[in-house]
Amino acid sequence: xxxxxxxxxxxxxxIGGWACPYAIRVFAALKxxxxxxxxxxxxxxxxxxxxxxxxxxxxxxxVLLHHDKPICESMIIIQYIDEVWASNGPAILPTxxxxxxxxxxxxxxxxxxxxxxxxxxxxxxNGDKDEAAAQVSTAxxxxxxxxxxxxxxxxxxxxxxxxxxxxxxxxxxGWFRAVEKISGIKLxxxxxxxxxxxxxxxxxxxxxxxxxxxxxxxxxxxxxxxxLKAKPTTN
Amino acid sequence: xxxxxxxxxAESEKKAVKLLGMWASPYVLQVRWALAxxxxxxxxxxxxxxSKSAQLLAYNPVHKKVPVLVYHGxxxxxxxxxxxxxxxxxxxxxxxxxxxxxxxxxxARFWARFKQDKLSPPIWRWFTTEGEEQEAAYxxxxxxxxxxxxxxxxSGKPFFGGEKVGFVDLSLSPLAYVIPIYEEIVTGxxxxxxxxxxxxxxxxxxxxxxxxxxxxxxxxxxxxxxKLRPRCQAMREAFLVSARAKVEQQQQQ
Numbered sequence: 001x002x003x004x005x006x007x008x009x010x011x012x013x014x015i016g017g018w019a020c021p022y023a024i025r026v027f028a029a030l031k032x033x034x035x036x037x038x039x040x041x042x043x044x045x046x047x048x049x050x051x052x053x054x055x056x057x058x059x060x061x062x063v064l065l066h067h068d069k070p071i072c073e074s075m076i077i078i079q080y081i082d083e084v085w086a087s088n089g090p091a092i093l094p095t096x097x098x099x100x101x102x103x104x105x106x107x108x109x110x111x112x113x114x115x116x117x118x119x120x121x122x123x124x125x126n127g128d129k130d131e132a133a134a135q136v137s138t139a140x141x142x143x144x145x146x147x148x149x150x151x152x153x154x155x156x157x158x159x160x161x162x163x164x165x166x167x168x169x170x171x172x173x174g175w176f177r178a179v180e181k182i183s184g185i186k187l188x189x190x191x192x193x194x195x196x197x198x199x200x201x202x203x204x205x206x207x208x209x210x211x212x213x214x215x216x217x218x219x220x221x222x223x224x225x226x227x228l229k230a231k232p233t234t235n
Numbered sequence: 236x237x238x239x240x241x242x243x244x245a246e247s248e249k250k251a252v253k254l255l256g257m258w259a260s261p262y263v264l265q266v267r268w269a270l271a272x273x274x275x276x277x278x279x280x281x282x283x284x285x286s287k288s289a290q291l292l293a294y295n296p297v298h299k300k301v302p303v304l305v306y307h308g309x310x311x312x313x314x315x316x317x318x319x320x321x322x323x324x325x326x327x328x329x330x331x332x333x334x335x336x337x338x339x340x341x342x343a344r345f346w347a348r349f350k351q352d353k354l355s356p357p358i359w360r361w362f363t364t365e366g367e368e369q370e371a372a373y374x375x376x377x378x379x380x381x382x383x384x385x386x387x388x389x390s391g392k393p394f395f396g397g398e399k400v401g402f403v404d405l406s407l408s409p410l411a412y413v414i415p416i417y418e419e420i421v422t423g424x425x426x427x428x429x430x431x432x433x434x435x436x437x438x439x440x441x442x443x444x445x446x447x448x449x450x451x452x453x454x455x456x457x458x459x460x461x462k463l464r465p466r467c468q469a470m471r472e473a474f475l476v477s478a479r480a481k482v483e484q485q486q487q488q
Contacts, residue, residue, distance in 0.1 A: 057349060057382065069338060076344045083337035097323035101311045108313060109297065142297060 010038035015051050016062040017042050019222045021115070022074035023062040024212050025171035029078045029092060031208035032162060033085040045229060075107060078167060093164045099150075103157065106146050107168040113139040114172050121183040122223050133185050137192075143169065144193045151195075155202055162206060170203040178219035245276045252277035253305040255291055257284055258459055259466055261409035262314035263302040269318050269332060269405055271452040273325040315347060318405060333402045346386070346395065347406035353379045354410070361431070362417045362467075363474035369421075373431070380437060383407070387439040393446055400450050404443075411444040412458045413467075420468050 012030065014037055016023030030037050042048055042061055054063045054070035064071045064080065071080050082092040093100050117135045120127035150157040150165065157165040176188050190197040204213050214222075254270070254277050256263035270277055282291050282301050294303045294310035304311045304320065311320050322332040333340050357379065360372035387395060395403035414431055422429050434441045447453060 057353065066338075071338070071341045071345075073345060073348055076341050076348070079344070080337050080341040083340065097320055098306065098309055098311070100323055101316050101320040104316045104319065105311070105313055108316070 010036070011067060012037040013040055013065040014038070014062055015040045015042060015048070015054060015065065018212075019174075019214055019219055020061055021171040021175060024174070024214075025074055025167045026062045026064060026077050026081075027212040028162075028167055028171065028208045029081045031212070032090075032092065032167075033081060033088040035081070035085055035088065075111075075164075075168065078164060082164075090161045091163075092158075092167065094158070102146075102150065103163060103165040106143065106150075106157075106165050109139070109142070110165075110169045110172065114169075118172070118175055118179050121179045121185065123182070123227060124223075129183060129185070133183070133187065136187050140188065140193050140196060144196050147195045147199060151199075156199065162203070162208065166199075166203060170200070170209065173200050173204055174214045174216065174219055176200075177216040178223060181216060181220050182223055249276040249278055251307050253280060254278070255280045255282050255288075255294065255303040255305070256301050257282050259463060260301055261413065261458075264456070264458060265314055265405045265408055266302045266304060266317050266321070267456050268400075268408065268452045269321045271455050272332060272400065273321060273329045275321070275325060275328075315406070318402060322402070330399055331401070332396075332405070334396070343396070343402045346383075346403045349379075349382075350406050350410075354383070354407075358410075358414070358417070358431075362421065362471060364478065365475060373429075376431060377436075380432060380440065384437040384440045387443060394443065394450075400447065400452055404447055404450075408447060408453075411447045412460065413463075414444075416460065416464055416467050420464070420471055 012035055014023065014026055014030070016026065016039065018024075018041060027037075027039070040048075040050065042051060047059055051061065051063060052059055054065060055072045058072060060072070062072075062074055062077060064077045066080075066084070071077050078092060093103060113135055116125070117132040117139075119125040120132035121129055121136075146165075147157060151159060154160045156162050157169070162170075179185075180187055188197060188200065203209055252270075252275055254263070254266060256267070256279060258281060267279075280288075280290070282288060284301070287299060291301070291303065292299055294305060295301075295312045298312055300312065302312075302314055302317060304317045306320075306324065311317050318332060333343055354376065357372045357375035361369055361376050364372060390397075392398060394400050395407065410432075418430055432440050432444065448457070
């Protein structure tokens with residue numbers, strides 16, 4: 001994991017976890033921009049010195065270290081990547097102010113509604129599973145409509161290329177499939193959400209995403225192991 | 236001739252920009268201050284949140300909340316999203332709300348999140364509880380305020396945005412006027428008040444509060460303190476009554 005003390009630390013490092021959607025979206029953003037990075041996998045069950053030093057306020061992953069300067073919170077990190085490497089490839093956020101606001105609004109909505117519901121459906125936090133599933137359904141209804149408006153007939157929320165909302169929403173797709181297996185509840189139903197279903201396949205097979213999106217069974221295994229250790233949630 | 240054209244431009248801008256708000260909402264105030272910083276003319280619509288207008292429900296069907304900024308008929312909701320939109324849409328005008336440098340922008344966004352995630356919850360808990368729960372919330376709030384204090388002290392600048400009010404100042408703005416109201420109410424008028432932000436413990440923050448409230452953008456639209464005090468008082472009382480009733484219920488079982 002760590003490089004030897006004599007080697008210079010890579011210019012761009014990400015403290016994260018292979019199963020963490022907030023980290024996955026950062027990896028994909030860096031890949032979209034063609035930026036080389038070193039992935040520092042957090043050890044299971046404890047927080048590294050580097051994480052505690054880099055993110056003393058939240059103590060959470062992911063953290064981007066750019067020339068050793070820490071940037072925390074995944075959506076903030078993605079916007080930083082977009083701005084610093086503005087000349088590398090297409091923009092992650094659109095340039096038009098209203099389109100930017102629209103993507104930011106839906107991105108926050110996704111994290112507010114989907115992530116907590118998944119924790120309930122995985123049995124990691126207490127809650128009514130039917131209510132959690134209903135919350136995800138409502139979110140998918142809104143997002144299905146939002147996709148039609150944002151994509152304007154093209155492949156992604158960002159139009160013809162993966163953008164900010166694609167990354168934020170898309171990073172949860174691995175867990176969508178895992179949570180369906182764990183809970184036995186079908187969430188992303190193709191007949192109800194045809195646009196999102198098609199988009200999900202396109203997103204997961206995209207070159208910037210396919211190597212960082214974990215396989216469903218690995219996530220199911222991860223979830224089972226976490227439950228056995230019964231640790232409080234980290235993300 | 237110039238003045239007439241300016242007037243026309245202002246009037247046409249006012250038609251293009253509408254803000255749905257509510258007088259007591261700190262999130263609405265933040266947006267009003269941001270619009271003031273950019274010198275944007277707009278139509279303000281006061282909403283009765285107990286009886287939401289068709290307009291509000293149409294413009295913000297997902298959350299049904301204020302503020303909502305409507306720009307050329309297109310709605311934007313969520314105060315942080317709106318603040319960034321204002322900075323983007325009028326970035327050729329006035330001072331920048333967010334810094335231009337990517338790292339400083341990331342830090343500004345970080346502190347705005349910090350306020351929502353780490354500061355607001357314990358402050359609210361302190362205000363709406365009593366006894367041990369309140370004491371614990373007080374300690375938690377002070378701990379987080381000291382983080383902000385250090386940030387400001389180390390920068391040595393008058394505002395979190397530097398020489399002028401910026402995104403972080405706007406995001407933190409409720410603290411500037413709400414905390415003194417809460418302090419008064421929690422004390423309950425008895426001697427030896429409970430202060431959360433004192434000059435001794437948090438000199439930079441204490442100075443910032445007064446400085447922020449006298450800054451140009453805020454001076455034009457002060458928070459309605461006389462109306463807010465009784466409203467906040469009533470909120471605290473309602474929470475305490477409800478909590479006491481629950482305790483009684485549990486004791487009787």
